[in-house]
Amino acid sequence: MTNKVVVIYSGGMDSFTVLNRALHDGKEVFALTFDYGQRHVxxxxxxxxxxxxxxxxxxxIDISAINQLLAGSSLTDNIDIPEGHYEAESMKSTVVPNRNMILLSLAVGYAVSVGASQVYYGAHSGDHxxxxxxxPEFVMKMNEVCKIANYESVEIFSPYLTVTKSDILTDGLKMGLSYDNTWTCYNGREKACGKCGACQExxxxxxxxxxSDPLSYE
Structure with a gap:
């Protein structure tokens, strides 16, 4: 297995930890960030x-043109970001249709082109x-497809798939990471709102x- 990996890196605290986990494990990292028209650009x-x-x-990579097809999410449309915990029904408005399948597919293509054997991404149990x-069932099925979609087999690797955001932070702190250069809030304002599901979690x-969280909150 090659030592090269592609990391889908949004800039949030989860993918930041995933990125550093890959580096900590000695991987040669190719980070990939997508501009899909998210308001928290x-x-x-x-x-x-x-x-x-x-x-x-x-x-x-700018893929914001896909928003002509993927309507109805408060992350990309002119719809108010809901406030409250992730488990609230209202948070479903933040779902971008088929987003991770699209992003993973592009990342796998990139992995094949650079000779990487894995694509890391930061799904965790709080997202479920x-x-x-x-x-997990989505990741499992995507893994099956990505192993046969090209002549080169690529594994989808989600190191924190079954643990919480708190556990992710615990691992990051053990690695000595500082989270001042991460952004989580769904509102792209000067300070984090502290009220959306992403901020609350x-x-x-x-x-x-x-x-203490190093970010400033409204």
Whole structure:
């Protein structure tokens, strides 16, 4: 198996930990960030800053044109971001149709082109209630397809698939990571809102680990 891996890196705290987990495990990382028209485009700037500081090969790919096809998500349309916990029914409005299947498919194509054997992405158990494309059964089926979709077999690897965001942060802190260059909030304003599901889950993770979140909140 080649030592090269592609990491889908959004700029959020989960993918930041995944990126560093791959580096910590001695992988040669090719980071891939997608601009799909998300209103929290601010996360892309954080991703760029981190990859420059780590001297990681990084591509930012603009696929925002797909929003002509994928309507109805509060992350990409003119729809208010819901407030409340991820488990709330209202958070389903943040689902971007088929997003992870699209992103993983592109990442696998990139992996084949650079000779990487794995694609890392940061799905975790906290996503399972709302996002079908973060659930273990989805990852398992995508893995089956990606092993036969090309002459070269590529594995979809989600190191935190069955653990919580708090557990992800725990692992990151053990690696000595600082989360000041990560962005989680679904609102792309100057400060994080602290009220959307993404913010609430992030704040819970820091609270569970008895550490302070370095981000500023409204």
């Amino acid at each position: 601010k996360e892309i700037k954080f991703a760029s800053t981190v990859c420059q500081s780590l001297d990681v090969n990084h591509k930012i 209630a709302i996002y079908p494309d973060c659930r 992030r704040l819970e993770a820091f609270s569970d680990n008895n550490v």
